[in-house]
Amino acid sequence: MNFAAELSRHVSRVETGLNLHLPAADTRPARLHAAMRYAVEGGGKRLRPVLTLAAAELFGVTDDAALPAAVAIECLHTYSLVHDDLPCMDDDDLRRGRATTHRAFDEATALLAGDALLTHAFALLATAYTDRPALAHALIAELAEAAGSRRLIGGQMEDLQAEQKSDATADELEFIHLNKTAAMIEAALVMGGLIGGANEDALGSLRLAGRDLGLTFQIVDDILDATADTATLGKTAGKDAKAGKTTYVKLHGLAAAREFAAAHTHRAVAALESLPGDTAFLVALTRELVARGK
Numbered sequence: 001m002n003f004a005a006e007l008s009r010h011v012s013r014v015e016t017g018l019n020l021h022l023p024a025a026d027t028r029p030a031r032l033h034a035a036m037r038y039a040v041e042g043g044g045k046r047l048r049p050v051l052t053l054a055a056a057e058l059f060g061v062t063d064d065a066a067l068p069a070a071v072a073i074e075c076l077h078t079y080s081l082v083h084d085d086l087p088c089m090d091d092d093d094l095r096r097g098r099a100t101t102h103r104a105f106d107e108a109t110a111l112l113a114g115d116a117l118l119t120h121a122f123a124l125l126a127t128a129y130t131d132r133p134a135l136a137h138a139l140i141a142e143l144a145e146a147a148g149s150r151r152l153i154g155g156q157m158e159d160l161q162a163e164q165k166s167d168a169t170a171d172e173l174e175f176i177h178l179n180k181t182a183a184m185i186e187a188a189l190v191m192g193g194l195i196g197g198a199n200e201d202a203l204g205s206l207r208l209a210g211r212d213l214g215l216t217f218q219i220v221d222d223i224l225d226a227t228a229d230t231a232t233l234g235k236t237a238g239k240d241a242k243a244g245k246t247t248y249v250k251l252h253g254l255a256a257a258r259e260f261a262a263a264h265t266h267r268a269v270a271a272l273e274s275l276p277g278d279t280a281f282l283v284a285l286t287r288e289l290v291a292r293g294k
């Protein structure tokens, strides 16, 4: 397996899918649709949709059946980034290497573009899988739970609360990251499995792998915030320390944060290797994520 070639095959399918499944930029009102496309087309890593496509492939899905779900999860993720960057949240100027959506457009347009991306994600799931209503239902339920008040939004809420006091506990930090970061990564893998008709055991393994992959991803994100520069990251570096924010690095130190990342990677790989099919790409992707923080 050539990891770089496989990654680029998946990413290029995602880019094609995004272009196909998002409303054209000149759809009325053009400013809103241009802002939606601006946010999505900013060149993210496409981690979550790639996970959906790769997980579906494990179960023999080689056609484009998983593409609408992959696009839906990237739309949802992008909405969360657009809203996270707003002045009432993180107040950031830079995302995906260029001006944040509210800086490139304006605050109200960015808010609405985020709302529209969130809504579009569910519209896509509802309309793309009409020939398999039970699957459509399962995908919508999975994404809604991962993105809802107990998970993504709940994690964001506790993150905002933790920022106010800047001395969050390890337990609070875990809640934040399990929900703000790992929930969507978990859902990405599980949605791929659902499209491939995975059984309960396999869905459980995908969920476990997503949980540990998500935690690895977040710990590495904390390490990079503390060690990399803005140009490398494509977003403002050193923000966490400047804000006095509690991170794995602040709570446990750099060396221990790297050890945590390695331990979660190990667990994610074990969960992936228990799955049927050729897991080489997903295992390599997991290892690649932890290597980013070295």
Ligand code: GRG
Pocket: 043, 044, 045, 046, 047, 077, 079, 080, 081, 083, 084, 096, 152, 153, 156, 180, 181, 218, 221
């Ligand atoms: C506003 C409901 C709501 C949630 C916001 C995504 C998010 C939650 C906040 C962004 C800040 C942050 C550090 C979140 C943790 C997850 C994370 C590292 C997101 C960035 O994902 P990447 O690195 O981004 O995959 P790209 O641009 O590559 O898609």
